[in-house]
Amino acid sequence: MSDLKEPNPKSSSDSELPPYRQSDANTHKSSAKMPLWLLPVLVGVLIVGVLLGKYWGGNDEEGMDGSTTSATEQNDGSNTGTASEEPAVLSVETVMPNQDDIGATLSADGTINAKDTANVSAKVNSVAIEQILVEEGDRVKVGQVLAIFDTEAMQQQVLQAEADVAEAEATLANASADAVRVLPLIDIDAISKQEADRYRTAEVKARAALQASKARLSNQQLTLKNANVVAPVSGVISEKMAEVGMVAGGEPLFTIIKGGVLEWRAEIDPKLVSDIRIGTPVRVSLPDGDSVMGQVTRIAPTAADNRQITIYASLANNAKVRAGMFQTGEFLLGSTSTQTIPNSAIVSNDGYDYVMLVTNITTQNGKTMGRIKQQRVTLGERLGDNVAITEPLPNDSQVVKQGGSFLNDGDLVRLITTMGLTNNQADTTTNNSTGTATQARV
CATH class of the missing domain: 2.40.420.20 (conserved putative lor/sdh protein from methanococcus maripaludis s2 fold)
Structure with missing residues (x-):
C-alpha cells in the first residue's frame, strides 16, 4: 500500500484536456510561477512610459501650433506688410x-488828447474871485457862468461914473445957456468978440466932458458885467486853475475841451502809413478792458523827431476816456x-x-x-x-x-x-x- 502513489488530480485532468486547452493551461501554470518582486518593476515601467508619452505628445502639439501660427503670420504679412x-x-x-475771415489790423500806442481847447481868462484885473460854479469834467454851454468876481467895488465905481455923467450934463447945460445969452450982446457990441468966444469954448468943453463921463460910465458898467466869467464855447472843463479869493491878473482860469472831443494820437512807422486813410476806423483799449471806437481825421504831413508819423483819430464820447491817457489801439484795415x-x-x-x-x-x-x-x-x-x-x-x-x-x-x-x-x-x-x-x- 505504501508503494502505491496517490493519483495527481491535476495531471489526470490535464491529460484528459483537449490539445487546444492544454496550451492555455501551460501558460496559466507559467504565469502562476512568476516571482512577486517583478510586479513593482512592471508598474514603474508603465508609469515612466505614460510620462514620456505626455512629454513627447506636448512637443508635437506645440510644433503643430507653431507651424500654424507661422503660416498665419506669413499669410497676414503678405496682405498687410509692415503695418x-x-x-x-x-x-x-x-x-x-x-x-x-479775419479783420486785418495795425496795432500802435498813442496818447489821448483834446482835439481843440479854449482857455478862459478873466476880463478884469485886480479883482478877487468870489465864487466858482464849475469843476473839472463838467460839461458847459457857451455863455454859461463859470465864476463870479467880487462886484462891490465895481458897483461903487459905476455909481461914481453915473454921478460924473450927471455933473457933466449939468455943466454942459449951464455952458450952453451962457453961450446963448451972449449972442444978442455981440450984435450990440455989449461984449467983446474974445469974451463971447470964451463962452462958446466953455460950452464945447462941457460937451466933451459929458462924453468922457459917459465913456467912463460905460467902461465901469462893462467891468461890472465882466465880473461873471462865462464859457466862450461849449465843451468839457478839462482844467480849473481858478480858486476862491484869487486876484485875477490875466492868467487862464479854466481850460475847455471844445465839444468834449478827444483824439488818439498814435505814432506809426512811415512804411505802414500807406495802409491808413482818412476815415479808417480805430479801436482804442481802456484800462478796465473796455474799448472806445473812433476814426482817423488827419495824418501828419511830416515825421516827428523820432522819425514816426503821427496819426490823429477822433474818439466817440465816453466817460471813461480822459485826456493824457497813454493807450494801445489798433487801426481796423478791413477783413481778409x-x-x-x-x-x-x-x-x-x-x-x-x-x-x-x-x-x-x-x-x-x-x-x-x-x-x-x-x-x-x-x-x-x-x-x-x-x-x-x-x-x-x-x-x-x-x-x-x-x-x-x-x-x-x-x-x-x-x-x-x-x-x-x-x-x-x-x-x-x-x-x-x-x-x-x-x-x-x-
Missing part, C-alpha cells in the same frame, strides 16, 4: 485747415480770408511752432493708418480756439487736432472719426460724440 508688424503709437483725431487751425494742434519746441501732419494714409483690416510728418508753421492772430497760419498748409492736409506733443516724425498712428473734416466740423463732431479718447494708447 501689421509695427504697432500704432497713438489713435489720433485729425482736422483739415479752415478758411476764416486766412487759414486757421485749432490751438490744440500747435506743438511748440525750441522756440518754434509745429503741427503734426498725417501722411501715407491707408486702410488695412478695417483700420485707417498713417505716418506722422512734423511741419513747422508761423502763427498769426489767435481767434478764440483757433489760430491763423501765415504760411498756409495745403487745404487737404490732415492735421492732428491734439496730442501732437506725444508724437515724433515718422510715427505710425491710427486715425479716428473726423478725418477729412474742417476744424469747425470736427468740433461739431466731437461735441456730438459720447466719449472718444483722442490720445488713448493702442
Whole structure:
C-alpha cells in the first residue's frame, strides 16, 4: 500500500484536456510561477512610459501650433506688410485747415488828447474871485457862468461914473445957456468978440466932458458885467486853475475841451502809413478792458523827431476816456480770408511752432493708418480756439487736432472719426460724440 502513489488530480485532468486547452493551461501554470518582486518593476515601467508619452505628445502639439501660427503670420504679412508688424503709437483725431475771415489790423500806442481847447481868462484885473460854479469834467454851454468876481467895488465905481455923467450934463447945460445969452450982446457990441468966444469954448468943453463921463460910465458898467466869467464855447472843463479869493491878473482860469472831443494820437512807422486813410476806423483799449471806437481825421504831413508819423483819430464820447491817457489801439484795415487751425494742434519746441501732419494714409483690416510728418508753421492772430497760419498748409492736409506733443516724425498712428473734416466740423463732431479718447494708447 505504501508503494502505491496517490493519483495527481491535476495531471489526470490535464491529460484528459483537449490539445487546444492544454496550451492555455501551460501558460496559466507559467504565469502562476512568476516571482512577486517583478510586479513593482512592471508598474514603474508603465508609469515612466505614460510620462514620456505626455512629454513627447506636448512637443508635437506645440510644433503643430507653431507651424500654424507661422503660416498665419506669413499669410497676414503678405496682405498687410509692415503695418501689421509695427504697432500704432497713438489713435489720433485729425482736422483739415479752415478758411476764416479775419479783420486785418495795425496795432500802435498813442496818447489821448483834446482835439481843440479854449482857455478862459478873466476880463478884469485886480479883482478877487468870489465864487466858482464849475469843476473839472463838467460839461458847459457857451455863455454859461463859470465864476463870479467880487462886484462891490465895481458897483461903487459905476455909481461914481453915473454921478460924473450927471455933473457933466449939468455943466454942459449951464455952458450952453451962457453961450446963448451972449449972442444978442455981440450984435450990440455989449461984449467983446474974445469974451463971447470964451463962452462958446466953455460950452464945447462941457460937451466933451459929458462924453468922457459917459465913456467912463460905460467902461465901469462893462467891468461890472465882466465880473461873471462865462464859457466862450461849449465843451468839457478839462482844467480849473481858478480858486476862491484869487486876484485875477490875466492868467487862464479854466481850460475847455471844445465839444468834449478827444483824439488818439498814435505814432506809426512811415512804411505802414500807406495802409491808413482818412476815415479808417480805430479801436482804442481802456484800462478796465473796455474799448472806445473812433476814426482817423488827419495824418501828419511830416515825421516827428523820432522819425514816426503821427496819426490823429477822433474818439466817440465816453466817460471813461480822459485826456493824457497813454493807450494801445489798433487801426481796423478791413477783413481778409486766412487759414486757421485749432490751438490744440500747435506743438511748440525750441522756440518754434509745429503741427503734426498725417501722411501715407491707408486702410488695412478695417483700420485707417498713417505716418506722422512734423511741419513747422508761423502763427498769426489767435481767434478764440483757433489760430491763423501765415504760411498756409495745403487745404487737404490732415492735421492732428491734439496730442501732437506725444508724437515724433515718422510715427505710425491710427486715425479716428473726423478725418477729412474742417476744424469747425470736427468740433461739431466731437461735441456730438459720447466719449472718444483722442490720445488713448493702442
